[in-house]
Amino acid sequence: MQTAAAKTFRELCAEHGIAVTHQRQVLYEVMQGMSGHPSPEEVYARVKKKIPAISLATVYKNINLFVESGVFRKMSMHHGSVRVEMNSEAHHHMVCSKCKAITDIGEQELGLVSKRTRLPGGFLVERYAVDVIGLCPKCQ
Amino acid sequence: MQTAAAKTFRELCAEHGIAVTHQRQVLYEVMQGMSGHPSPEEVYARVKKKIPAISLATVYKNINLFVESGVFRKMSMHHGSVRVEMNSEAHHHMVCSKCKAITDIGEQELGLVSKRTRLPGGFLVERYAVDVIGLCPKCQ
DNA sequence: TTGAATGCAAACTTTTTGCAAAATT
DNA sequence: AATTTTGCAAAAAGTTTGCATTCAA
Numbered sequence: 001m002q003t004a005a006a007k008t009f010r011e012l013c014a015e016h017g018i019a020v021t022h023q024r025q026v027l028y029e030v031m032q033g034m035s036g037h038p039s040p041e042e043v044y045a046r047v048k049k050k051i052p053a054i055s056l057a058t059v060y061k062n063i064n065l066f067v068e069s070g071v072f073r074k075m076s077m078h079h080g081s082v083r084v085e086m087n088s089e090a091h092h093h094m095v096c097s098k099c100k101a102i103t104d105i106g107e108q109e110l111g112l113v114s115k116r117t118r119l120p121g122g123f124l125v126e127r128y129a130v131d132v133i134g135l136c137p138k139c140q
Numbered sequence: 141m142q143t144a145a146a147k148t149f150r151e152l153c154a155e156h157g158i159a160v161t162h163q164r165q166v167l168y169e170v171m172q173g174m175s176g177h178p179s180p181e182e183v184y185a186r187v188k189k190k191i192p193a194i195s196l197a198t199v200y201k202n203i204n205l206f207v208e209s210g211v212f213r214k215m216s217m218h219h220g221s222v223r224v225e226m227n228s229e230a231h232h233h234m235v236c237s238k239c240k241a242i243t244d245i246g247e248q249e250l251g252l253v254s255k256r257t258r259l260p261g262g263f264l265v266e267r268y269a270v271d272v273i274g275l276c277p278k279c280q
Numbered sequence: 281t282t283g284a285a286t287g288c289a290a291a292c293t294t295t296t297t298g299c300a301a302a303a304t305t
Numbered sequence: 306a307a308t309t310t311t312g313c314a315a316a317a318a319g320t321t322t323g324c325a326t327t328c329a330a
Binding site for chain 2: 031032034035036037038039040041043046066067072073074075076077078079080081082083084086087089090093094096097102103105109110111112113114116119120121122123124125126127128129130131132133134135136137140
């Protein structure tokens, strides 16, 4: 009964030129079954229930691999350290997916339209923080 | 000629009930003069030129203080660890400013309009990643 | 003089790395 | 048989904390 799923995972690995290991497969399946935005530690805790001997390093290595391959995504651009900004004008950010450079863009220039202050589920909007992901002129 | 600036900084400190120290003032001025999105280490490097004996811990403590006071801002919600997501539908995030809970919201429901693929400065858009900051139903 | 802030070092958290042993191709 | 992956432990990064000393109010 694992034939179908196993095959899909095999194909996925073949596409990305990576080996099909037991750890990798279980990690993939566990992650597929998780909703929300888990941290590596949370993923590790779940995988450990199925493979008690797995190491955190393996979890990290494979999460990175999955993210680099585009199988899963990071929730947001993660710069190693906190970034502060002094610009107090209402603005958003253009983030280059290649060189990671961040450039400000004014609310006006961005031209996103939405004045809604209440969203489905009853969420009360304070403000929008937009990251535009793309390629800066240099990297195009 | 530091009367005006010094006075403003004094007032700022008074407003927030914090002491006016030399380190604090230089840090504030240096940060005001920085554009972009510096990390604490970058700020530290700059401040060190003016106060070579300053410690990194002081820089951290004061940056945190400034951010908590609303004097400066963090560039983005910073969760201690990387967050991965498996949801491959086009969606965005509602982030509660009180309890920090993150909920997905579909591109459709969000209803932000912008089909622009080229932004001022020649930035080529791949996709938009929107964080809606506000209050979730529970926290309102 | 009293409480707050600084500097230093140690501790902590998150993530990466080197390497021998094991598994995959 | 060659290569990749794993697990472990050590090392990096980034950030916070405890405490004695110094400074501001």
